[in-house]
Amino acid sequence: MIQKLIEEITKKNAPVVVGLDPMLSYVPKQIQKAAFEEFGETLEGAAEAIWQFNKGIVDAACDLIPAVKPQIAMYEQFGIPGMVAFQKTVAYCKEKGLIVIADIKRGDIGSTSAAYAVGHLGKVTVGSKSYAVFDEDFATVNPYLGSDGVKPFLEVCKEQDKGIFVLIKTSNPSSGEFQDQKVDGVPLYELVGRKVAAWGEECMDGDYSNVGCVIGATYPEMGKIMRQKLPKSYILVPGYGAQGGTAKDLAVYFNEDGL
Structure with a gap:
């Protein structure tokens, strides 16, 4: 996708x-x-x-x-x-x-996450038939519950050629209360980025992965770091305009190929 x-x-x-x-x-x-x-x-x-x-x-x-x-x-x-x-x-x-791109920010335990994934990106089975319900192409996913909450989305992505954007560093002012906290000296958003890279290897589609990430335009210094660490992941960048992100800020989110 x-x-x-x-x-x-x-x-x-x-x-x-x-x-x-x-x-x-x-x-x-x-x-x-x-x-x-x-x-x-x-x-x-x-x-x-x-x-x-x-x-x-x-x-x-x-x-x-x-x-x-x-x-x-x-x-x-x-x-x-x-x-x-x-x-x-x-x-x-x-x-x-x-x-x-459905901005749904879903994330839950395995069976519930599977239901979210099927409802938005996959097909739900009813007796001998199956139905695509909302049938979006991508969905935003909250990784706070860990791999249990993300893997059902990965399975649907592989089955249906769909994609997800995982929240790494969001654009809101209080995002740092959790996302910037350090674990063994490494910011939490960077640890999530490492998982995004690993999940992405399971869902490659050419040079890029169907597992992208969300990094707010309001934090370009962090966007620059994560762009270098996630060369195969597309970055969805909210926060441009009203939230304070500028066109100049956005440059660091692109790879050399302009993508």
């Missing part, structure tokens, strides 16, 4: 991803009005508004960008209607030829 992402980035000359994190307050009033006229000021109305907003963004940007990243919490807050909007958004993006 990472090769497909690379192909799209190269074709469009745009190593960017558009976040689809629709807060209802961001949705233009005319879109909200139309949705509320049809469904009322209900969860269904809110879900319709964010779906129509997403559709407009995708229609405007799909020829320019390789990928989108919907943040699932923005849909979950509206319950089942919100999740329907999430599913419709994922399907529409794929219909438009975009790579979908």
Whole structure:
């Protein structure tokens, strides 16, 4: 799957991803009005508004960008209607030829993690049939529970040619409370990076692995270190713009091949 992402980035000359994190307050009033006229000021109305907003963004940007990243919490807050909007958004993006990176940050014990992996990246079995449920291309994964929580995702990635981005150093201000703590003199984020490298060897797709990582644009000095230590891993870099990351900061996250 990472090769497909690379192909799209190269074709469009745009190593960017558009976040689809629709807060209802961001949705233009005319879109909200139309949705509320049809469904009322209900969860269904809110879900319709964010779906129509997403559709407009995708229609405007799909020829320019390789990928989108919907943040699932923005849909979950509206319950089942919100999740329907999430599913419709994922399907529409794929219909438009975009790579979908589901920002779900899942991570749990083995059987639960397996259910997350199957639900988002794989296929669930129902009797004699199997179904791809959300069917995203990549998902973000929280490694805090260790290999037990990540390996089910690796298995699905290998079976279905999908990918994951493992959280290493996140962009939020308090990330250092845990991620910067040292274990035998080594920062925790670097230890996680070592595991990402090992997991990635199991899921190679050409020169790069289907196991990438997440390192915030707000910590370029750490991004530079981890880029050197993870030459085969793609780095998903949140935090550009509103959170403080700049274009200059982003340069250190790229390999010499521009990827």
